[in-house]
Amino acid sequence: MTDIEGFALRHDGPITFLSLDRAAHKNAIPEAMWLALPGLLTDLAARPACRVLVLEAEGDVFCAGADIREFASVYETPQRAARYSAAIRDGLNALEAFPHPTIAAIQGPCVGGGVALALSCDIKFASDTVHFAITPAKLGLTYPFSDIARLARCVGPSRAKDLLFSARKVSATEALHLNLIDYCVLKSELKNRVGSYAITLSQNSAQSLSAMKTLIAWVGQGQCIESDETRQIFQDAFSSDDFKEGYQAFLDKRPPKF
Known part of the structure; x- marks a missing residue:
């Protein structure tokens, strides 16, 4: 396991585990970690062995x-605040744009920027x-637009208003009902369930998953009709090595080896 600016990395075959490693500070994220995140994700995306990324803590x-302890300095002037906000935005955008599937494994309380991260x-x-x-x-602040957009896409505008206006605590059960999360599992089963799901994803075509992630991202950005780019992504799959292997495996009645 390698420590990088408050993160810890572990590789298990095609699955990479990226851990928030500041338990003594409730894994609050300082500016240095936000600044390090885009480069770290770029390096992981370039690893041929990495097919799924699990974010845990x-x-x-x-x-x-x-990390609220930094607020006095990072919000000292409007210019300084803008640089700090850009660091957070760039880190979250890099995580959202990671080319392979990403899974958040949320084992404990998830607050503020932690929700944005998830x-x-x-x-x-x-x-x-x-x-x-x-x-x-509760702090006299505003949630950034990009974070509000992600929240509203998950839970809808009205529920986003409820969560932001009230700042109330939401249980995992309610979070599932609100579509804030996708799976609510027993605490004792979280690691096994996440690991099993990650293995399932890693056994599918990385090319297919990456292409479909791109298309879904475009839908999330408001695209609702076909374009030359969407048609090209669809068409390119038919000439890929992954399609040849998947098709042959289907005919051979065996699992594909992507």
């Missing part, structure tokens, strides 16, 4: 959000014992 808390992942698993809260209204 050490300790009892998934993420308490941004929402930047493709699939979200949470222990049945955790709670979520989005609390800028």
